[in-house]
Amino acid sequence: MSGLPSVEETVRSFLETIQEGAPSSEKEMPSLFLEFSELLFENPEHTSEKILITDLGGFELDEFLNFYLEDMFPDDPKIREKGKTFLKKFRKFLDRKFPLKKEQEEEWKEFFKENEIR
Secondary structure: OOOOOEHHHHHHHHHHOOOOOOOHHHHHHHHHHHHHHHHHOOOHHHOOOOOEHHHOOHHHHHHHHHHHHHHHOOOOOOHHHHHHHHHHHHHHHHHHHOOOOHHHHHHHHHHHHHOOOO
């Protein structure tokens, strides 16, 4: 491995931090994020390439929160709030385990600011 964690490895590590008995949405959202990442970066010519956590910038986060979740769950009026909660927790996890590079960190900060995630 190149030293950089893949999105899959990172999400699996994050899932391990979720406590037993947590609401199912806390476990569901990371899985949806992983599924979204795989769809977004799907490239039939390079199926063995891993999606690295460094591949996720503000654009990808925006697509996940503002389009993917709403398209997948049009009948859930709280889906964006659930997504925001997940991204906030995921970011804290990343800061502890896999700190973002400066440029990526700036993109994430801007995304959080624009989407009022505190």
